[in-house]
Amino acid sequence: MDALEIRPPAEREAALLAALPGQIAHARTASAAFADILSGIDPATVTSRAALAQLPVTRKHELLERQQAARQASGDIFGGFSALRYGAHMPHVFASPGTIYEPEGTRKDYWRMARALYAAGFRPGQLLHNSFSYHFVPAGSMMETGAHALGCTVFPGGTGQTEQQVQAMAELQPAGYIGTPSFLKIIIEKAAEMKVALPSVTRALVSGEAFPPSLRDWFIDRGIAGYQCYATADLGLIAYETESREGLVLDESVVVEIVRPGTGDPVLEGEVGELVVTTLNPDYPLIRFGTGDLSALLPGTCPSGRTNARIKGWMGRADQTVKVRGMFVHPGQVAEIARRFPEVIKARLVVSGEMASDSMVLQVETASAPAGLEPRISEAIRDVTKLRATVQLLAPGSLPNDGKVIEDARSYK
Numbered sequence: 001m002d003a004l005e006i007r008p009p010a011e012r013e014a015a016l017l018a019a020l021p022g023q024i025a026h027a028r029t030a031s032a033a034f035a036d037i038l039s040g041i042d043p044a045t046v047t048s049r050a051a052l053a054q055l056p057v058t059r060k061h062e063l064l065e066r067q068q069a070a071r072q073a074s075g076d077i078f079g080g081f082s083a084l085r086y087g088a089h090m091p092h093v094f095a096s097p098g099t100i101y102e103p104e105g106t107r108k109d110y111w112r113m114a115r116a117l118y119a120a121g122f123r124p125g126q127l128l129h130n131s132f133s134y135h136f137v138p139a140g141s142m143m144e145t146g147a148h149a150l151g152c153t154v155f156p157g158g159t160g161q162t163e164q165q166v167q168a169m170a171e172l173q174p175a176g177y178i179g180t181p182s183f184l185k186i187i188i189e190k191a192a193e194m195k196v197a198l199p200s201v202t203r204a205l206v207s208g209e210a211f212p213p214s215l216r217d218w219f220i221d222r223g224i225a226g227y228q229c230y231a232t233a234d235l236g237l238i239a240y241e242t243e244s245r246e247g248l249v250l251d252e253s254v255v256v257e258i259v260r261p262g263t264g265d266p267v268l269e270g271e272v273g274e275l276v277v278t279t280l281n282p283d284y285p286l287i288r289f290g291t292g293d294l295s296a297l298l299p300g301t302c303p304s305g306r307t308n309a310r311i312k313g314w315m316g317r318a319d320q321t322v323k324v325r326g327m328f329v330h331p332g333q334v335a336e337i338a339r340r341f342p343e344v345i346k347a348r349l350v351v352s353g354e355m356a357s358d359s360m361v362l363q364v365e366t367a368s369a370p371a372g373l374e375p376r377i378s379e380a381i382r383d384v385t386k387l388r389a390t391v392q393l394l395a396p397g398s399l400p401n402d403g404k405v406i407e408d409a410r411s412y413k
Contacts, residue, residue, distance in 0.1 A: 004252045005115070005306045012308060016255050019280055020046050024055075027285035032080030033058075033066055034287060049266070052288065053257065057264040057276055059290035060234070061319075064098045077101045084283050094138035096233045102138060105283035111138070112251055113146025116229035116240035119249070119304075120205040122176060124151030129169055129201070131157040131179030131187075132208070138233050139208060143178045146237075159183065162190045169198050176203030181211045181219075181226060188222060199223075207231060210314065230314060232291060235279050239311050244303040247310035253280045256311070257288070258297055261318040261405045262331025264288065272296045272403030274318035275311070292318050294403040320406040322351055324358055329385050331405040334362070337380045343368055344377075348399050349389070352409045360389035365396050 004012070025043035027034040037056055046052055067079030077093070082103045084090045092104040104110055122128060128147050134140035134156055144154045155172055157165050157179075165187050169177075177184050184204055191198050204219065204226040211228040219226040229240040230248055238256065239248035250256050255278040257266050267273040275291045294315040301307050321330050329349065338347040346365040353359045362381060366373070374391045381389045 001306060009307050017047055023280055023285055024287060026282055027287050030083035031285055053266050055288050057288045057290045060292055064100050067100060082284055092141060095136045102233050103284055104141060109146055109149035111142040111145060111236035112253055113142050113237050114149040116237055117146050117150050117205055119240050119242045120227040121203045122152060126175035127153045127172060129155050129157050129174040129177050131159060131183055134158050162186055166191045166194055166196050169201060170196050173200040177201055178205050180208045181206040181215055182209060205229060234286060234289060235277050238277060242302055242304040246303060247298045248313050249302050249306045249310050250308045260335060261320060261403060263335040269297045272315055272401050294318050322406055322408050324351055324360060324387055327387055333384050334405045337384050340380050343373060345396055346399055348405060350407045350409055358410055361392055362389050363392045363394055363399060365394050365399055367396050369393050
């Protein structure tokens with residue numbers, strides 16, 4: 001652990017909030033996209049989480065749309081989001097599905113992965129077997145630059161060629177593995193089939209897909225302690241697991257909010273919502289970037305001694321848009337309906353029936369139901385969605401805490 005990870009939470013919060021005005025001002029100056037998105041915003045006033053929550057959320061599909069439009073209009077492949085330009089300060093450009101292009105800068109540990117590697121048990125002077133992809137996507141480089149910052153040597157295994165991966169591990173004796181958990185399982189099974197022992201591989205940092213407890217225990221049974229981290233190609237490291245295995249600790253260089261899907265409104269601690277991240281990276285200064293992933297904040301701090309907040313990890317996708325009778329219905333529309341009625345605590349739209357013969361029910365939590373509330377909500381549904389729905393009033397706490405604003409319960413058989 002470093003000093004930043006164990007500082008008092010109030011000190012960390014003060015430092016993050018103090019950095020916000022400068023980062024927002026920089027984003028407006030250095031990024032044409034945020035000059036537009038944040039036009040009219042005075043960066044000097046954004047000194048609290050409440051003020052940050054008033055800024056617009058930029059979601060991945062909007063970033064993609066801006067990139068695509070800018071490529072046609074000006075040739076800017078980054079859509080005005082990058083503060084870097086081609087040349088010595090941008091050693092790599094990566095591509096994620098979409099296609100979204102991401103720049104890589106030259107700062108040491110650009111993607112901030114060293115903390116996650118250290119928390120997984122890796123130490124300076126070790127050799128790490130990196131089986132994340134090195135082409136198109138940045139995953140391989142994300143881990144390699146973090147390992148180099150930690151003082152480790154990297155074998156760039158990449159993906160595929162399973163027998164060669166086993167041979168390299170057997171001969172090079174790395175201290176552990178970096179990659180997806182499913183590929184590590186394939187390597188271990190291939191090694192058993194080849195009757196090749198891999199005694200040095202006792203640690204793993206995995207990411208890129210779900211890491212269920214059953215697979216974690218499968219690795220433990222074979223002498224490998226696997227830990228997960230949560231990172232994206234846009235933001236770098238967001239959170240990482242520690243030896244306590246009680247949630248994922250947030251990285252020190254991001255401001256994380258959990259908001260109600262389809263909105264930018266923060267939810268209460270413990271409530272499931274969409275992860276929205278503001279990064280302090282000056283090269284790619286994303287402000288209130290909606291990841292599209294669901295999670296929730298955990299109470300308290302990590303037993304490992306790290307004092308930053310923790311999240312539960314990946315809990316599903318926040319984009320719950322559905323098509324009903326030829327019309328798209330978005331989570332933001334459900335939120336707009338709920339905001340019209342101060343009596344509404346929480347709302348969830350349930351779509352049922354069969355395709356082309358579906359129906360909608362808006363389930364609404366309310367502590368009080370004045371006369372005429374149901375028909376007024378029904379009218380608001382028609383106004384916002386152009387569709388009809390029935391309204392079901394529920395007591396507070398009746399709806400599940402799973403982050404769902406729209407539940408598609410239709411039969412697709």
